[in-house]
Amino acid sequence: MTAIHVENLTKRFGNFTAVDAISFDIKKGEIFGLLGPNGAGKTTTISMLSTLLEPTSGKARVNGIDIQKDQDGVRKSIGIVFQDQSLDEELTAWENMDFHGRLYRIPKEIREERITDLLHLVELEDRKESLVKTFSGGMRRRLEIARGLLHEPSVLFLDEPTLGLDPQTRNHLWEYILTLNQTKGITIILTTHYMDEADRLCGRIAIIDQGKIIAMDTPDELKDRVGGDVVTVSSPDSERIAAEISAPWIFGAEQHDGQVTIRLQSAEEHITELIRLFGERGYAIASVSIHKPTLEDVFLHYTGKTIREDEAGATDRIRMRMMGRRH
Amino acid sequence: MDIVYTLWLRSVKRYVRSKSRIVGSLGMPVFFLLALGFGLNSVVQIPGGGGEDYLQFLVPGIIAMSVLFTSVFSGIQIIWDKQFGFLKETLVAPVSRLEIMLGQTLGGATTAVIQGAFILILSLFIGLKLTTITGFVIAFLFMTLIGICFAAFGIAIASKMEDMHGFQLIMNFVVFPIFGLSGALFPIESLPEWVIPLTLIDPLTYGVEGIRYGLLGTSAIHPLVCLAALGASTVVMIVVGALLFRKASI
Numbered sequence: 001m002t003a004i005h006v007e008n009l010t011k012r013f014g015n016f017t018a019v020d021a022i023s024f025d026i027k028k029g030e031i032f033g034l035l036g037p038n039g040a041g042k043t044t045t046i047s048m049l050s051t052l053l054e055p056t057s058g059k060a061r062v063n064g065i066d067i068q069k070d071q072d073g074v075r076k077s078i079g080i081v082f083q084d085q086s087l088d089e090e091l092t093a094w095e096n097m098d099f100h101g102r103l104y105r106i107p108k109e110i111r112e113e114r115i116t117d118l119l120h121l122v123e124l125e126d127r128k129e130s131l132v133k134t135f136s137g138g139m140r141r142r143l144e145i146a147r148g149l150l151h152e153p154s155v156l157f158l159d160e161p162t163l164g165l166d167p168q169t170r171n172h173l174w175e176y177i178l179t180l181n182q183t184k185g186i187t188i189i190l191t192t193h194y195m196d197e198a199d200r201l202c203g204r205i206a207i208i209d210q211g212k213i214i215a216m217d218t219p220d221e222l223k224d225r226v227g228g229d230v231v232t233v234s235s236p237d238s239e240r241i242a243a244e245i246s247a248p249w250i251f252g253a254e255q256h257d258g259q260v261t262i263r264l265q266s267a268e269e270h271i272t273e274l275i276r277l278f279g280e281r282g283y284a285i286a287s288v289s290i291h292k293p294t295l296e297d298v299f300l301h302y303t304g305k306t307i308r309e310d311e312a313g314a315t316d317r318i319r320m321r322m323m324g325r326r327h
Numbered sequence: 328m329d330i331v332y333t334l335w336l337r338s339v340k341r342y343v344r345s346k347s348r349i350v351g352s353l354g355m356p357v358f359f360l361l362a363l364g365f366g367l368n369s370v371v372q373i374p375g376g377g378g379e380d381y382l383q384f385l386v387p388g389i390i391a392m393s394v395l396f397t398s399v400f401s402g403i404q405i406i407w408d409k410q411f412g413f414l415k416e417t418l419v420a421p422v423s424r425l426e427i428m429l430g431q432t433l434g435g436a437t438t439a440v441i442q443g444a445f446i447l448i449l450s451l452f453i454g455l456k457l458t459t460i461t462g463f464v465i466a467f468l469f470m471t472l473i474g475i476c477f478a479a480f481g482i483a484i485a486s487k488m489e490d491m492h493g494f495q496l497i498m499n500f501v502v503f504p505i506f507g508l509s510g511a512l513f514p515i516e517s518l519p520e521w522v523i524p525l526t527l528i529d530p531l532t533y534g535v536e537g538i539r540y541g542l543l544g545t546s547a548i549h550p551l552v553c554l555a556a557l558g559a560s561t562v563v564m565i566v567v568g569a570l571l572f573r574k575a576s577i
Contacts (some may be wrong), residue, residue, distance in 0.1 A: 018465075049420055075421040086412035090341045104331040155384040 001028040002064075003155050003187040004049065009058035011044050018044040020211035021058065026189060026204075027061035028154075031181050033202035034191040035295065037307050041211040042191035043083055046159050049189075050080050063154055076104070079148035083159040083191075085140055089133035093124055093143050096132060097150060104151040111150075118146040122176065138169035145176065149186075156180070158190040161195060174200055193307060195295040205295070207302060214302045219295060225249050226293040226301045231274065233260045234286040241283055247273070256306050261297060328421045333425040335429020335437065338401065342438040350443070352400070360385065363512065364453070373514060375475060379421030384448040385553035386438040387466070387538035388511025390472055393530060394443040398474045399502050401435030402481015402568075406488055428482055428572045432565065435478030443470045447542075458544050465550070469557065476561040479568035488570070511535050512551050515547055530560035 004026040011019040019041040026032045036040045047053035047084075049060055051071040059066070065073040087096050094115065101111035119125045122142035132140065141161065148156055162170040162175065178201065181188050192198050198205050199219050206216040215222060228251065235241060242255035249265040264270055267290045278285055298308050342349070364382040371381040408414040417427050447455075447466070484497055508522070511532035515523060524563060526532050537553040540546035546553070 052415065052419055071423040078418055080417055082412060084412045086416040087426060088337065088341075088413050089411070090344060093402070095337075095340065099337055100420075101415070103330065103417065105329065163328060280522055 002026070003028045003062070004032075004189065006049070006062045006141070007059045009045065009048060009060050010056045011041075012056045013321065017211050019048070019055075022206075022208070022211075022213045024206055024213065024216060026187060028187055029181070029185050031177070031190070031201050031203050033065060033198040033205040034189070034208050034298075035190075035193070035195070035198045035205050036203075036208035036241065037193055040193075040208045041206060042047045042310045043159055045156050045208075046189070046191060049074075050078055050157055051075055065240070076151070077153055078155045078157060079151065079153035080157040081141075081144045081148045081159065081161060083163060087132045087140055087144060087147075090131065091156075092129050092131055093119065093135070093265070096143065097145065097147055100147045100150050105281075106151060114150055114152075118149055132252065138165050138172070141165060141169075141173060144174070145173075153186070155187045155189065158188060160191055160193070160312070162192075162194070170197070175316070177201055195307070199295050207299060209299075209303050222295065223293040223296045226297050227263055228265040228293075229263075230291055230293050230297050231262045231264060231267055231271070232289050232291070233262065234258060234288075235283055236286070237283040241278075245277065252301075254300055254304060256300060260289040261300055263293070263297070263301070307316070330426040331430040331433065334417075334427055335434040338431065338434025339437055342401075342434075342441075352442060352466065353393070353445055353563040355396070356389045356442075357449065359386045359392065359447065360450070360453075364389075367370065380454075382454055382491075383456075383543060384514070384539075384567035386447075386455050387510065387542050388509070388535050389508065389537045390443045390446045390450075390466070390470065390538055391511055391531060392506055394439045394447045394470050394473045394505055394534075395477050398435050398439035398477040399481040399484075399524055401438055402432070402478040403485045403488075403497070404435075405431060405482060405485045405572075406491055406494075409485075410490060424573045425569050428479075428569050429565075431482060432475060432478045432568065435481065436474030439478065440467070440470050443474075446464075455542065457542065462541040462544065466538045467541075469534050469537035469541065469553070472537075472554075472557045472561050473531065476530055476534075476557065476564045479564035481562070481565065483571045484567040486571035505529055505531050508532070509535050510547070530557055530564075533557040533560070 002025050006025070007023050008021045009023070010017065010021050011021060022045065034045060036042055044053065048055045049067060051074050055068070061067065062074045063077045065077065067074050088099070091099065097119070098111065098117040101115065106114070109279050116125070119128050122145060124139060124143055124146070127135070127139070132143065135143065145161070158177070162173050165173065174197070177188060180186055190201065193255070202219065204216065204218055205222060206213045217225070218255055226295055233241060238255050238258055238260045241260045242253045245262065249270050251263040251265070253260050255263045262274070271290060275288070296306065344448040364385045368380055368382045373384050396449060400444045405414060409464045418424070434541050451457065500515055508526045511531070515532065518526065533548065533556040536546040537550055537557060540550040540553070
């Protein structure tokens with residue numbers, strides 16, 4: 001069964017294409033991740049799927065409901081946790097939940113029962129009478145997730161669920177998300193620019209960059225596609241190494257901020273030979289490390305840059321657009 | 328209706344909790360009432376009036392002022408909701424924007440009428456003599472209409488604004504002129520002739536005169552005319568507010 005079907009979905013702002021003809025299908029009960037740098041079009045995609053933004057072209061169905069033809073139908077069947085906080089700080093945790101329950105027209109008794117259960121689930125029951133402005137970032141996030149579940153949606157959107165949280169709280173939230181998915185069978189679509197988060201949570205990942213999906217598969221498959229192992233070399237000669245290094249067991253090499261990432265077959269076997277090659281050619285080497293490919297390597301492989309470099313690029317693009325507007 | 332009630336309930340809860348705002352927004356009307364009322368009472372003679380003194384004359388104007396400022400402000404508050412992200416929570420719910428807008432308007436109007444009532448009660452202690460219960464009810468009717476009219480007006484403005492930067496501009500160039508032209512501080516007949524048409528297109532004028540009729544039993548404009556004019560303005564504001572809010576982006 002398909003929970004979300006997306007076909008050539010496109011969003012343009014003026015002549016800037018934020019989302020460029022993306023297509024994908026998400027099965028019921030899946031945790032699906034949109035992974036990419038800031039400004040890649042993740043939030044725009046979520047906004048379109050949750051009916052907050054009209055697509056420029058293309059089609060999408062959520063739970064079989066067309067996002068343009070029946071907005072209310074879509075809204076009833078989804079829960080969403082936005083990237084930016086969307087709680088009323090002047091209300092208590094309970095009141096925020098109650099407000100949400102009333103908006104979704106949940107009858108009083110069911111509403112109260114569910115609020116109690118959900119606040120228990122996210123361990124906020126003893127703080128239910130406290131104003132949200134006294135809450136920490138992690139508590140707010142948990143409350144927002146609880147709120148998103150109140151009307152029992154079959155699809156939950158999480159836009160950068162752990163952005164700006166400390167590692168301990170992140171781990172805690174990941175546990176919640178996995179439990180939710182397993183016990184309630186809720187389909188979850190989340191966006192993130194944290195590689196470890198995508199790796200830990202998602203059954204499948206779509207890597208998105210500059211509005212396009214450039215790869216989509218399970219994390220393991222994606223890593224396998226990079227192939228074999230990865231050797232990362234720090235060197236002042238990194239550009240030369242990336243351009244010149246070659247051997248039958250080397251699949252490829254990419255240079256990025258003073259480092260070369262070399263993809264190769266069985267690194268343990270070939271590392272001595274690799275070091276010998278470096279020596280013969282006279283490269284200066286600062287350090288060498290061997291590891292299995294991570295999603296970071298996958299991103300580098302498909303885009304030719306690391307996600308951090310790309311973020312800087314995105315910021316520049318946005319700045320350019322702002323400058324453009326001012327003139 | 329339950330959605331409108333939900334939004335209304337939130338506004339009222341927030342209002343009751345913000346003690347500092349309640350006191351703060353009473354400050355200016357009370358200052359006007361005391362400074363102008365007592366300061367000018369012995370100097371100013373209301374022409375052609377039934378002998379009421381200036382303080383009596385001023386009270387309805389200051390009540391209207393209090394309702395006006397509170398309601399516009401509460402309408403404009405949806406900009407805060409926009410900035411703090413809460414508006415998204417309401418807009419992504421399966422409810423119509425009209426319901427959201429109406430709930431916000433009625434919530435704002437309620438808090439505005441409460442603020443006006445504070446001034447009314449205070450005035451009883453400094454010399455306002457109440458004529459009849461009916462008059463009291465009439466005054467509240469007009470206060471309610473002013474509240475709804477200008478809360479909707481605030482929402483209309485907020486729908487067009489990106490952030491709070493324009494707030495000062497709106498206060499100085501829109502809300503103060505509405506107040507100043509309304510005849511809250513002086514009888515409209517005593518204005519220069521070319522200003523009178525301006526006062527007559529100001530919805531607040533009818534509100535002030537309506538309250539004045541209720542509390543003092545006299546008014547420069549017939550109370551039914553006031554009711555019709557203010558009522559019509561309120562309907563127009565709600566329609567405009569609803570249309571602009573429907574188009575507002577997040």
